[in-house]
Amino acid sequence: MTIIMGVNFNEKKLVRAPSLSYDANKKELSPDNEPTLQKALESFYGLGPQLAARIMAKNTIHPLARLGSVPPKTITALTAELSTMTIENDARRIVQDNIKRLRDMGTIRGRRHAMGLPVRGQRTRTQIETAKRLNTLERGGTYSKI
Amino acid sequence: MASANCWRCLARPSQRLLVPASLLSTPPTPASAATFTTSAQLRAVKAGSKDDVNLSRHIRAGKNLILGKKKKRPADKGKPPASGERKAFRKRIQLSNNNALEVPGLSEMTAENIVDPSSVGKILGLPEVVLDQLRASEAFKPTQTWGLFRSPHTLIRAETVDLAKQLTDAIGKKETLRLVITGDRATGKSMLGLQALATGFMNNWIVINIPEGQELTTAATEYSQIHNSEQFSQPVYTVKLFQAIFKANQHILSQYKVEMDHMHLPISVNRGMTLAALANVTKEPEFAWPVFQAFWKELLLPGRPPIMFALDGLSHIMRVSDYRSPSFELIHSHDLSLLRLFTDALGGKTTFANGAAILGVCTKGNNPIIPSMEKALEQAAAAQAGEPIPPRDPFFKKYDERVFDALRGVRILNVKGVSKPEARALMEYWAASGILRLRVDEKNVSEKWTLAGCGILGEMERAALYDVRSPV
Known part of the structure; x- marks a missing residue:
């Protein structure tokens, strides 16, 4: 197990993978037989493929590297780098504060966020699954699906 | 009003059915079974004692299509290959084959x-x-x-x-x-x-x-x-x-x-x-x-x-x-x-x-x-x-x-491609190894050589050994 920013990762995990799908529920602990095509860096909230690629290039890690093959020195450097970035709860708080501000002002956008409905004037008869999934006051929080 | 005729297939009962059963020498078939076909009897024999009288179903000769019943596939019990095993199999290099003939000389x-x-x-x-x-x-x-x-x-x-x-x-x-x-x-x-x-x-x-x-x-x-x-x-x-x-x-x-x-x-x-x-x-x-x-x-x-x-x-x-x-x-x-x-x-x-x-x-x-x-x-x-x-x-x-x-x-x-004498030597080697089932003569060599775009070796292999080579 390798620990980055206090999160345990399986050794076989790719540091960064080309695909983009990720299920956040699996992040905290991953059993050993977890499919290896998960990402470690991109699993942090607020850190996407672009930033991950840059961080990896900065530490000269190739895109298909698995965590087991990255030397401990580099892991420490990664942790140090990540600790200076606005990711995880800091990033969540920014988003949540923005939504909260809208709600407190009593704007339509804030209200729609609170109701879990589309915010920008879309129809609501059908096709509001994304809004249902994402729009909450606690966006990106414990009960949110991202 | 009940009809003697079969409702579904509009087949008429044959004259034989109309004759009283006692006059017939053969053992009587159940009244609901059609006599123009033997499949009912065959089926009855096949099914054994379990449902030999259950002939209320309509019986037709030939195959019958059964809809709505999906066969469950038995679960695959084999272990999936371990990680890296498939690639190792794909990349393996086998340098000898005991089934091939040894070429003397x-x-x-x-x-x-x-x-x-x-x-x-x-x-x-x-x-x-x-x-x-x-x-x-x-x-x-x-x-x-x-x-x-x-x-x-x-x-x-x-x-x-x-x-x-x-x-x-x-x-x-x-x-x-x-x-x-x-x-x-x-x-x-x-x-x-x-x-x-x-x-x-x-x-x-x-x-x-x-x-x-x-x-x-x-x-x-x-x-x-x-x-x-x-x-x-x-x-x-x-x-x-x-x-x-x-x-x-x-x-x-x-x-x-x-x-x-x-x-x-x-x-x-x-x-x-x-x-x-x-x-x-x-x-x-x-x-x-x-x-x-x-x-x-x-x-x-x-x-x-x-x-x-x-x-x-x-x-x-x-x-x-x-x-x-x-x-x-x-x-x-x-x-x-x-x-x-x-x-x-x-x-x-x-x-x-x-x-x-x-x-x-x-x-x-x-x-x-x-x-x-x-x-x-x-x-x-x-x-x-x-x-x-x-x-x-x-x-x-x-x-x-x-x-x-x-x-x-x-x-x-x-x-570039090989010359014809080289192609011939190669085909003779293939034939001696028991892989090429062909007479290696002027005509066949010329044919494969030409098919292979003037003796391009990979294409010659494709033309001659297509059915035996491994599917890579």
Whole structure:
């Protein structure tokens, strides 16, 4: 197990993978037989493929590297780098504060966020699954699906 | 109102049914069963006692379609292959096949007969020792059809003798032969490379082989920046290469001793240590590149054996690689240290005191199109033939000067199809191995030779051995 920013990762995990799908529920602990095509860096909230690629290039890690093959020195450097970035709860708080501000002002956008409905004037008869999934006051929080 | 007729199929009961049953000699059938067919009885017999009277269903001759009942597939109980197992199976190299017939009367390849023009068109076996060395240096490819034959043999073609002669002549004069093997798809370029490596092993040269250029440039192996330099080393690959060099050249390397002081190395290397020990001294990726540099310096000292440095998949290393530098710019392949070593040698920047052969083998399977490389090879071929050198396209901006540097003044060996006598020798070998079920005569040889686009070897295999080769 390798620990980055206090999160345990399986050794076989790719540091960064080309695909983009990720299920956040699996992040905290991953059993050993977890499919290896998960990402470690991109699993942090607020850190996407672009930033991950840059961080990896900065530490000269190739895109298909698995965590087991990255030397401990580099892991420490990664942790140090990540600790200076606005990711995880800091990033969540920014988003949540923005939504909260809208709600407190009593704007339509804030209200729609609170109701879990589309915010920008879309129809609501059908096709509001994304809004249902994402729009909450606690966006990106414990009960949110991202 | 009930009708005597069948409702569904509108068949009329035959006259036989209307006759009272007592008048019939045959045992009576149930009234609901149709008599124009025997399938009811057959079915009743088949089903046994369980539902022999359950004939209320309508019965029809032939197949009946049953809808709505899906058969459940039994769950697959086999274990799924472990990670890496499938790839290992795909990449496995099988060099013998006990089902194939042994071909009597074929001699073994030696350092002498490979340069002998009279062995053109002969099939020669690879000696056991060379086989191990070739295997260690990964000269065999999974796409080649070694697995169809009893033991590995190769066809000696005119190009083979020509190449072997060029190699031995240049090294005999302590010169450096820089050569690029090119040619159409499936003409046997890699096989020619293998024969060249075999020549190297049989002449006791130090053979270094990079089996796939693209392994180094597709960003699939570790890389790290070299301190105080713009280059990047590939430590894990270097360790792997060291292992291959050690295994393949152990008996030569162990005859020579380290002669220089390597103070800067992170591990202690003493004078008097053998070169084999130096090649095997580190498995630590961190130290791999400095040690490799030391090893290379030792090899370049006068009085060492000649070097053969070969790389397959030349076009893959003539482009910008997929690696990124810390400033997030793409790294040119020639900034990867191991490839820089090769391109410097190929471009003539390195001087070899003991003679050397630097071989670049092109590949046409999945190669990227690189205009600079094509132009450089064209120019080199024209220079070799003594023709006017074709100029670069003045309106094309993206020529890569480093590619021209790397290919400056190389010799070109353009591989084409085999001649008909060579094709015949090959087909006779196939037939003697029991793989080709065909009379090998003038007509059949001509037919396969023509089908294969004037004797392109890969196509000849496809035309002749299509049904037996492995599905790769």
